[in-house]
Amino acid sequence: MxxxxxxxxxxxxxxxxxxxxxxxxxxxxxxxxxxxxxxxxxxxxxxxxxxxxxxxxxxxxxxxxxxxxxxxxxxxxxxxxxxxxxxxxxxxxxxxxxxxxxxxxxxxxxxxxxxxxFSEDVADLAVGLLIDLLRNISASDRFVKQWLRPRQAAEGDCYSLGIGSKLGGKRVGIVGLGSIGSLVAKRLDAFGCSISYNSRTKKPSVSYPFYSNVCELAANCDILIICCGLTAETHHMINKQVLSALGKEGVVINIGRGPIIDEQELVRCLVQGEIKGAGLDVFENEPDVPKELLALDNVVLSPHCAIFTxxxxxxxxxxxxxxxxxxxxxxxxxxxxxxxx
Amino acid sequence: MxxxxxxxxxxxxxxxxxxxxxxxxxxxxxxxxxxxxxxxxxxxxxxxxxxxxxxxxxxxxxxxxxxxxxxxxxxxxxxxxxxxxxxxxxxxxxxxxxxxxxxxxxxxxxxxxxxxxFSEDVADLAVGLLIDLLRNISASDRFVKQWLRPRQAAEGDCYSLGIGSKLGGKRVGIVGLGSIGSLVAKRLDAFGCSISYNSRTKKPSVSYPFYSNVCELAANCDILIICCGLTAETHHMINKQVLSALGKEGVVINIGRGPIIDEQELVRCLVQGEIKGAGLDVFENEPDVPKELLALDNVVLSPHCAIFTxxxxxxxxxxxxxxxxxxxxxxxxxxxxxxxx
Missing domain, CATH: 3.40.50.720 (NAD(P)-binding Rossmann-like Domain)
Incomplete structure (x- = not known):
């Protein structure tokens, strides 16, 4: 042959x-x-x-x-x-x-x-970081695994973890409703979240409320999820004013690019309790991660691996x-x- | 007045x-x-x-x-x-x-x-534990936070975390399609998972494939999520045979009750790599958590707090x-x- x-x-x-x-x-x-x-x-x-x-x-x-x-x-x-x-x-x-x-x-x-x-993987990680943060999953896992007396871990001492927040009913603002943002919206819809968005222009085919101003979006949200690309226009778009509009009970998830957020301001807000928490896959000066974040339990960090499956x-x-x-x-x-x- | x-x-x-x-x-x-x-x-x-x-x-x-x-x-x-x-x-x-x-x-x-x-909170935690496990979120968070050289954490060393698995396309078997199980199904539908279920009887109003035998369900799934109640019938229902049917690439999530799983067998399977991972909110002998689990990165643990919001x-x-x-x-x-x- x-x-x-x-x-x-x-x-x-x-x-x-x-x-x-x-x-x-x-x-x-x-x-x-x-x-x-x-x-x-x-x-x-x-x-x-x-x-x-x-x-x-x-x-x-x-x-x-x-x-x-x-x-x-x-x-x-x-x-x-x-x-x-x-x-x-x-x-x-x-x-x-x-x-x-x-x-x-x-x-x-x-x-x-x-x-x-990558869009599905990135959207999945965004939702994963959000649930993790609201329900203290990483903190719980660390707590149970590091606890020297596991006897107490499963009992009632999870009070010390702080009680979590329910996803259902939360107002989620998606910054950038492209391929990834739309998939995040679809997923969080199923959890009973109420979705609104900001993007360069209103999308005629989308029924979620649109905010042309990201600050206004933040003021009307409990959770802000950054899904847009990094451009000259989006650089430091999430600044002091936006974080302040989001407020003390607000949470930020970033699976876009680090420099979309003014990281120094974000760290200050997290440390001083001016926002409630953050789930971050990306950082402003990668591979650096701000040292102040490493000790915080109200922050879930992953090393820019949203696409890693x-x-x-x-x-x-x-x-x-x-x-x-x-x-x-x-x-x-x-x-x-x-x-x- | x-x-x-x-x-x-x-x-x-x-x-x-x-x-x-x-x-x-x-x-x-x-x-x-x-x-x-x-x-x-x-x-x-x-x-x-x-x-x-x-x-x-x-x-x-x-x-x-x-x-x-x-x-x-x-x-x-x-x-x-x-x-x-x-x-x-x-x-x-x-x-x-x-x-x-x-x-x-x-x-x-x-x-x-x-x-x-509680059903929504419990369903949310089930999905959270699953994403956490498939996408290594708790392990990533621990890795970034404990890393003495954060410079490397965000760079490329997340290879050492192991790459995650994509949710979309995974075959999810829900054990107990009651209020919680149905909400888990609804959520995972939105991630592109393919749902099937086991319960006492086939539900006429549900279109997901039904398996009357939990072992058969496990053999046809990548992920098994335990959502049923604990009764004499469900005690140790997830036994050696079921875990073996689930197989090396299989993952178990338990937000039901600990004794539904033969925990000793589950621990053995996890330690010996006979299943891939587990996300556990409940344990067989609470408040005890098996010591062997505390060192495993393919296990995400929470201290029976699925309803804590x-x-x-x-x-x-x-x-x-x-x-x-x-x-x-x-x-x-x-x-x-x-x-x-």
Whole structure:
């Protein structure tokens, strides 16, 4: 029997279009280097070269047709200037704040993100952080596990944990009713929460009350969930005034991006009891987490891992490879932000 | 101006019907003794008497017309025998496993619980424990807060936490599709989970797949959520065979009662990796929590506090008082389990 040689003659590896990677994406740690592999393109791994980055980029300037950015390494105007052959910037994230979108547009470079592949996981974590916070789950778990006398833990000493708050009937304000925000709303609807939202414009197809002003939204909510992207307009949008409008009984959940909140002000409000609590997956100066938060029981922290599930890593790998293959086959991309076809 | 003296001449305190309390309910700690007060009945607080309990009961045998049981102190046939004037046993819990229902029925004693007043809180905690477990929220919070180098916590070291599992698409088996189980189903529906259930009988109005055998349910599920009451039939219903059918990737959530699960077997399965994880609010020998669980990261523990929210405590107080007042006014009770009118 003759061996099968594939569906046709593939290009030799050295002829394949080059996709630049600045840093290994988390997937490489978890699934090995082959997780994004394809016979339609070849990765150029900057971190494997002994050359300093600028020299490395100059060396490969003419051959790199696409960049796969996995966060951590920003794609600046300067980077793009060094690589005139780049026609696509694909990012493994949903967020685009590390890419100079305006410059991509100016240069006719297509930009693609991972679309909504993470949205469900991020929405799930938002709801998880909220229930955890309102019902003291992390604090309870820590309490039971650290308690030297478990005899008392299960008895009545959970009074010392503080009683929780009921989800049903809470007024939830969603900041940014995009893919993630809508999924958060759908989930919290099922818990009997009352939803309203703020976004750039009112969504005609949505019946939840709309507030054009985030401060007004905060004043009419018990819980504020930050689901928008980070842009010049949303930077420090959740400031002293908004937190003050939310008030002493208010709770903030952030699964968007750290700098959307004025973190220094948030920490002050949490420490001084000017708001009730926070569930945070993102921070203003990652990887730093404000030290003041580490001792607080009214704060639940996770290390920017809203998208970290096995299922979604796999879905993302499939999407990244399919998008790159589509691009190099002159087929329409599955997800696309800046279209320069 | 003349002071208002109420809506009519109330009975003198000493003439009011007596309601026996064995132990102070948690509400007394939180809201003070007056939280259940009424001008229609008077509490007899066993713990305030210097007499031993049996002597105290004998002393008041003829005057006690109702018992308000708040868990912890079982209402046995022996207790009831000592107090022939009792016509109502009201419990501040939804569960009835501490009351000898058969004996109440035999003696013509009405039994009332708090109905569904807790159901939403309990369902919320079930979902909270599940998301917490699948998405490592308590473990993340502990990790970030205990991490001596927060710089690394938010960066990439969450790989060491293990990646989570996505909720969407998971097959959830609900054991006991009563008030709580139905609310859990409604919530998890919104996360894209696929629901099936086991209960004594198939519910004609429910479209979720029904398994008459809990082992068969476990074999067809990724997640088993215990929402049933504790009875002779459900004691150790979740045994070695069921856990083995659930399998290595399976997760158990218990917000019902501890002894529904064979805890020794559950601990063994968790320690040996024969199931993947557990979220437990209840334990077989409360207030004890098995020591082996305290060191496990694949287990989220809370100290039997599924009903602990301010809102629900207030709702329960209202219900208890209204039920007792209705009883002594010969009006229909709001919630009732054994009806002997």
């Amino acid at each position: 003759e061996a099968c040689h594939g569906h046709g003659k593939e290009k030799e590896s050295q002829d394949l279009p080059r996709v630049l990677l600045f840093k290994p994406p988390p997937d490489f740690h978890l699934f090995g280097d082959e997780c994004f592999s394809s016979n339609k393109f070849k990765f150029l791994k900057a971190w494997e070269s002994p050359l300093p980055l600028d020299q490395f980029l100059k060396t490969h300037a003419q051959s790199v047709e696409a960049i796969l950015s996995s966060g951590g390494a920003p794609v600046t105007a300067e980077t793009l200037r060094l690589m005139p052959a780049v026609r696509l910037v694909m990012t493994t994230s949903a967020g685009l704040n590390h890419i100079d979108i305006a410059e991509c547009r100016r240069r006719g470079i297509t930009v693609a993100n991972t679309g909504n592949v 096995w299922e979604t890593f796999k879905d993302r790998q499939k999407l990244v490879v399919e998008n790159l293959e589509a691009f190099f086959s002159n087929k329409p991309l599955l997800t696309k932000i800046v279209d320069n076809d | 003349e002071a208002c003296h109420g809506h009519g001449k109330e009975k003198e305190s000493q003439d009011l019907p007596r309601v026996l309390l064995f132990k102070p309910p948690p509400d007394f700690h939180l809201f003070g003794d007056e939280c259940f007060s009424s001008n229609k009945f008077k509490f007899l607080k066993a713990w305030e008497s210097p007499l031993p309990l049996d002597q105290f009961l004998k002393t008041h045998a003829q005057s006690v017309e109702a018992i308000l049981s708040s868990g912890g102190a079982p209402v046995t046939a022996e207790t009831l025998r000592l107090m022939p004037a009792v016509r109502l046993v009201m419990t501040t819990s939804a569960g009835l496993n501490h009351i000898d229902i058969a004996e109440c029925r035999r003696r013509g004693i009405t039994v009332a619980n708090t109905g569904n007043v 301010w809102e629900t405590f207030k709702d329960r107080q209202k219900l208890v008082v209204e039920n007792l007042e209705a009883f002594f006014s010969n009006k229909p009770l709001l919630t009732k389990i054994v009806d002997n009118d």
